[in-house]
Every structure is written in structure tokens, then in C-alpha cells.
Amino acid sequence: MQLSKRLLLLLLCPMLSAPALAAAPHYKFTLLGSGNTSTTRINNDGLVVGVLQDPVDNTLRSYLWKEGAYTMLDTPINRVGAISADGKIAGEVIDFSPESYLARPAVYASGATTMVPAPIAPLDKYNYLSGINNAGKVAGTQYINSEGYAYTSFNGVTTLLGALGGTHSYVGGMNEAGVVAGSAQVANGDFHLFRHDGSGMVDLGALSDGRYINANDINDAGVVVGSDEVGEGSAAHYRAIIYQDGVMQPLGTFAPGLNSWAMAVNNAGQVIGNGSFSFLVSEGVTYNLNSLLPANSGFYVSAVYDINDSGQITGTACGAGQGCFGMLLSPVPEPGAGLMLLAGLGLLYRLRGRTRSV
Numbered sequence: 001m002q003l004s005k006r007l008l009l010l011l012l013c014p015m016l017s018a019p020a021l022a023a024a025p026h027y028k029f030t031l032l033g034s035g036n037t038s039t040t041r042i043n044n045d046g047l048v049v050g051v052l053q054d055p056v057d058n059t060l061r062s063y064l065w066k067e068g069a070y071t072m073l074d075t076p077i078n079r080v081g082a083i084s085a086d087g088k089i090a091g092e093v094i095d096f097s098p099e100s101y102l103a104r105p106a107v108y109a110s111g112a113t114t115m116v117p118a119p120i121a122p123l124d125k126y127n128y129l130s131g132i133n134n135a136g137k138v139a140g141t142q143y144i145n146s147e148g149y150a151y152t153s154f155n156g157v158t159t160l161l162g163a164l165g166g167t168h169s170y171v172g173g174m175n176e177a178g179v180v181a182g183s184a185q186v187a188n189g190d191f192h193l194f195r196h197d198g199s200g201m202v203d204l205g206a207l208s209d210g211r212y213i214n215a216n217d218i219n220d221a222g223v224v225v226g227s228d229e230v231g232e233g234s235a236a237h238y239r240a241i242i243y244q245d246g247v248m249q250p251l252g253t254f255a256p257g258l259n260s261w262a263m264a265v266n267n268a269g270q271v272i273g274n275g276s277f278s279f280l281v282s283e284g285v286t287y288n289l290n291s292l293l294p295a296n297s298g299f300y301v302s303a304v305y306d307i308n309d310s311g312q313i314t315g316t317a318c319g320a321g322q323g324c325f326g327m328l329l330s331p332v333p334e335p336g337a338g339l340m341l342l343a344g345l346g347l348l349y350r351l352r353g354r355t356r357s358v
Contacts, residue, residue: 131174
């Protein structure tokens with residue numbers, strides 16, 4: 001006796017027509033290097049760049065990591081701010097001597113380090129890069145008397161980006177097209193988010209109940225993420241925000257009073273951030289990344305810094321009595337629709353065998 005067509009349809013239809021239920025993502029957890037390893041940025045090729053402490057002379061050195069292999073870089077850059085899709089690195093050469101502190105921006109590409117001219121010379125003591133693209137254009141912020149001046153630099157020419165009626169501005173990130181996002185002072189002294197595509201600064205506004213707004217990243221579609229501060233006194237806290245399709249709004253779902261600030265957004269719209277806990281916002285769902293670590297790992301996520309288009313996340317993980325390490329979280333694929341269909345067909349085959357034996 002064979003299965004009826006009606007039974008076949010009843011078994012297959014739920015798999016073919018029912019909406020897929022959202023499931024928490026799963027990650028492979030990888031520690032990078034020994035203690036004092038800083039993992040900061042990752043590109044879409046899975047190339048991780050960071051800084052670690054040289055075991056010989058204890059100096060900080062830049063490295064690349066991919067698929068378990070380290071490459072120590074022959075560059076004086078000892079703080080990394082960004083990596084391009086083709087592996088160019090933007091960062092700083094920092095002098096940590098007790099007598100002085102000096103952070104000078106630089107780019108490492110094709111085995112050579114090139115210093116980036118400061119927009120305001122010679123007062124270039126505090127100067128940090130936050131973005132670089134394949135063309136070699138960089139974006140950064142120079143600080144003078146603790147106030148910022150946003151700029152871009154390309155082919156040795158550095159250009160101040162200005163502000164929005166005020167004086168000061170800060171770069172949060174830059175996408176592959178060279179569009180910069182950040183925060184800039186308006187005429188009354190407040191700050192708004194801005195986007196700058198090379199032809200001028202565009203005011204993206206601010207939320208009416210927020211202050212101290214800042215941007216941290218922009219993706220290729222122009223989505224900007226960052227944070228602002230809300231509340232007063234002991235109730236004041238930081239809130240992750242997102243600007244998308246002309247609208248700015250709070251990002252994620254957090255209990256009242258919890259801190260959150262968005263750090264990075266990929267081209268799939270996934271956002272990572274830090275605060276009261278490190279988080280991922282994906283398809284409208286907010287996840288505590290500690291709950292997504294493999295069971296009994298013995299580590300917790302201390303901070304996250306970057307996410308690529310494959311959903312790989314870089315950050316720092318700490319373990320009780322073990323110290324803190326650079327880390328990489330890599331998504332583990334869940335069974336797709338094809339596998340579910342095959343499983344359903346297997347069930348049909350078993351039912352068919354049972355029916356024949358009746």
C-alpha cells in the first residue's frame with residue numbers, strides 16, 4: 001500500500017509554505033594570540049588586523065591573522081583604526097614614553113608605511129584615523145585642546161571637513177565609496193550626525209531627547225550607527241542609534257537604563273555594539289553575545305569592534321584567571337531549506353516502508 005497524495009501534501013506543505021522561525025545564530029569562538037592581544041578590525045576577506053605585545057621587547061606590534069596564520073607586520077603602526085577590503089591598514093604610530101604622548105596617523109600598504117599629513121600643523125600630537133578604502137583615502141580626527149577636527153587625506157593632500165555652523169567635528173567611519181560619517185557641531189553648540197561625500201557636509205540631525213551624539217560606522221548603503229546620551233543625573237545612560245533611509249532612531253531592545261553604543265554595521269544591516277553587555281542586532285532581534293558563545297567556553301565577551309559582511313565579529317574576550325585575548329566569532333551555518341526538505345523526504349521514505357509492511 002502506497003502513501004496517498006493527500007498524506008504526501010500534508011507532510012510537505014508545512015516545510016514548503018510555513019514561515020521560517022528566527023533562530024539565535026551560532027558561532028565558532030576563536031582566541032587570537034596570547035594575552036595583551038588586541039583584535040580590532042576585519043575585512044570581507046576574513047583578514048583580521050590588530051596589535052599584540054612582542055614577547056621579546058614588550059613593544060606593541062601590528063599583525064594580520066587569517067585562518068589560523070599570523071603575519072607580523074614590518075611597520076611602526078601600533079594602534080589600528082581601519083582595514084580596507086584589499087588589506088590596506090590605517091592607524092597610528094604612538095609614542096608612549098613617560099615624557100610625552102604622540103599619535104601620528106599612518107597607512108601601511110604593499111609592505112610600506114606612509115605617514116599621513118596633519119591638517120593643522122604643527123599641532124598634530126593627537127591624531128587618529130577611523131577609515132580607509134581601496135583607493136587609499138583615509139578619514140580621521142585631529143584633536144587640539146581636546147576638541148576635534150574631522151578630515152580626509154588622499155594622495156598626500158589633507159582636507160578639513162568643517163562643521164555644521166559650529167567649529168568642531170569628529171569622524172566615526174568611512175565606506176568604500178569614500179563617504180564619511182561622524183558628528184559635527186551646529187551653530188548653537190550642539191552636535192548632529194553628518195555625512196560627507198566629498199562635496200559638502202550633510203546634516204543628518206539628532207534625536208530630540210539625546211545629547212553628545214556620535215557616529216562610529218557607515219556601510220556602503222549609507223547606514224550610520226553610533227550613540228547618544230539620554231536621561232538626567234543618575235538615570236543618564238548611553239543609547240545605541242541608527243540612521244537609515246532618512247530616519248534616525250534608537251537601535252536594539254534593551255532594559256531601561258542599560259548602556260548601549262553601536263560600534264559597527266555591515267552591508268547586511270547587522271550591527272554590533274558595547275555597553276552593559278556586548279550585543280548583536282540582526283533582523284530586528286537584539287542578542288547578548290555572551291549568550292551566543294559556545295557552552296562552557298570559560299570566557300565572556302569584554303568588547304566588540306567590527307563585523308564583516310559574512311557576520312564575523314572581532315573583539316576581546318576575557319576568562320577568569322586567564323586574562324584577555326583578541327577573539328573572532330564566526331557564524332556557523334544552520335541547516336537550510338534544502339536540508340529540511342531532504343529530512344522531510346527521508347521521513348516520507350520511512351513512512352512508506354512502514355505502510356508497505358502493514
